[in-house]
Amino acid sequence: MSLINLFSSFRLSFRSSVVCPLGSRSFYTDKYLPFWTTPCLLAEPLKKKKRIDxxxxxxxxxxxxxxxxxxxxxxxxxxxxxxPIEECEIPLVLINEKKERQRQVGTINVEELEKRVLLEKKWALYKKEQHLKDLKMLDRIAYSQQKALDELRNVSEELYQEAIQIDFHLIPFESVGPVSTPAIENYDTPDGDYQDISKKWD
Amino acid sequence: MLLNTIRTVNRAILPRSYSTVSPEKWDLFTAVCIERKPVITPALNELEKSYYKYLQDVEHERSFKSDFEVRMELDKKQAELIKQGTADADVVVKQTAQDFLDANNEQLNKFKFADRITEADKENNQTSLKRKLDKHLVLVTKQKFGDKSYYILPQSPRNGKLDKHLVLVTKQKFGDKSYYILPQSPRNDSETLRQAAERLLKDYCGNDLKAQICGNAPTGFYKYKYPHTVQEKSGSLGAKVFIYFARYRKGDVTKKGLDFKWLDRIELKKELHPNYHDSVSQFLVDEE
Structure with a gap:
């Protein structure tokens, strides 16, 4: 019952301009208007237009x-x-001399081709196995460390908490090598000058 | 039965630090595994060699002739022209491409690369760092356990003072180090395991050797029990060894009187006690 009442009171009511000084621009959903605006305050005297040539x-x-x-x-x-990125641009000389610089390589015979394909396959397998081995190894190392940490926790919580802190000494990480031949001991580096011939770009 | 369940419940509820009070007492040790990375690249195996050759062949086939090759060909043509006597005398170059090549080859042959097999390899000097440049090496030291001595990673109990004190005692009484370690370990020492590892590095190897310990967490774990006589005396059941991994940086072992070796993976297996080796090899990188 009361719901119907509510709906009956909830209707749009437009007021005529006689009642409302704002005119038909405003509408509201209540029976009476709690606020009144005074339109004359918004008004402003017109500015005089400047005339430009x-x-x-x-x-x-x-x-x-x-x-x-x-x-x-x-x-x-x-x-x-x-x-310009010089190494990315092909010099004109090379483009012009392309034919002269072509290598005379005869077509590769079937046997050689077969051999190469087999080698590729063998290599892929080898690499895959290597990768799997690496994964296994990493797993094993992580497991070893986790085991050590678990044991440490059993011994002492404080030491464990100390152990799991981040080690900031590691951060500027450096690693050198390996190289194909070891460095020569007491090597006497020959003296020399070098000339920087790279172009300057300002 | 009921008592047992209560006990387990208690253990579950109480924080761990309280539950460490147990009848079993273990001594804490820190060990450091110092590893030297390979200096030179390992030799290629058969498959790697053949694949390398294959890649180079393909590279050569797809490439264009270089400036030098073009010059060589021009020189050849020129030489033929001279033979026929039709070439201008002015055009004759001072240095032909072949000369240039020969000169460079000569210079290359003069240069002696350092040998991949060093003196230390020939003498099988296991204390030198200049051995087995293409392998990972691990530092092990000899320590006495009762009447036997083993090669193990350098290790020491967590508290440095106790260690030094203990060395004195052991020298007088047993002449063995690890049996008498940590009598009734007091809990007042504030040294963390990592700090112990760093101190240990200095104590064992002297100030010259620099190594980077990787992380605050130990990478390996090993425990062993003491014989009964020692258990009664020290009151602890055995030792728990927490192994830290360190990368060798530079320097050499300068400590006098230290019986040590740098060993690669295969030698490690031979020298270490089997159980100990199992623990150590767990966290080491594989090598072919």
């Missing part, structure tokens, strides 16, 4: 255009000045 306006437009164009030109100019 159309020639001046034209000149102004022109100037703006010029400025923009100048900026665009400057940007384009800078874009062209990118530092």
């Amino acid at each position: 159309p020639a001046i306006i034209k000149a102004r437009e022109e100037r703006r255009k010029k400025r923009l164009e100048k900026q665009i030109r400057r940007l384009e100019k800078n874009a062209r000045q990118l530092k």
Whole structure:
């Protein structure tokens, strides 16, 4: 019952301009209006329009255009000045001499091809096994460490907490080698000068 | 039965630090596994060699001739022209490409690369770091356990003072180190295992040897029981050894009178006690 009452009171009520000074622009869902605005406060006296010579306006437009164009030109100019990556660009000489530089390699016979394909397969298998072995090894090492930590926890919680802290000594990590031949002991490096012939790009 | 369940429940509820009070007492040891990484690359095996050759062949086939090769060919043509006597005398180059190649080869042959097999390898000097450059090496030291002595990783009890004191005692009484370690270990020492490992590095190897201990956490674990006589005297059941892994950086072992060896994986297996080796090899990187 009361629900129906509620709905009956909940209706849009438009007031005529006679009642509401705001006119039909405002509408509300209640029977009475709690707030009143005074429209005259929003009003402002009109400003006097300045009259400008159309020639001046034209000149102004022109100037703006010029400025923009100048900026665009400057940007384009800078874009062209990118530092070239020499090793990525093929020198023209090489392109011209391409035919002369072609190697005369005869077609590879079937036997050789077969051998190569088999070798590829063998290599893939070898690498896969190596990878699996590595995974296993890493697992084993992690397990060993976890076991040590578990044992440590059984012994003393404090020591365990100390042990699981991050070690910041490791962070600038360096590693050298391995190389194919060891360094020569007491090697007397020959003196020499070097010339930096790389181009300067400003 | 009921008592047992209560006990287990208690253990589950109480924090671990309280539950460490147990009738079993173990001495804590820290050991350091110092490993030297290979200096030179290992030799390629058969498959690797053949694959390497294959890759090089393909590379050569797909490549274009270099400037030098072009020059060589030009030189050849020029030489033929000279033979025929039609070439201009002015064009004759001072140094041909072949000369250039020969000169460079000569220079290369003059240069002696260091040998991959060192003096230490020939003498089988196991205390030198310059042996087996292509292998991982691990530092082990000789320690006495009763009347036997084993090669083990350098290790010491966690508390340094006790260790030094103990060395004195053991020298007088038994002449063995690890049996008498840590009598009634007091809990006042604030040394963490990592700090013990660092101290141990210095105590064992002197100040010259620099190694980087990897992380605050131990990487390996080993425990052993003392014989009954020692158990009664020291009151602890055995020793728990926490092994830290360290990378060798530079320097050499300078400590006098230290019986030590740098061993690769195979030698390690031979020298270490089998059980001990099982624990140690757990955290070491495999080697072919």
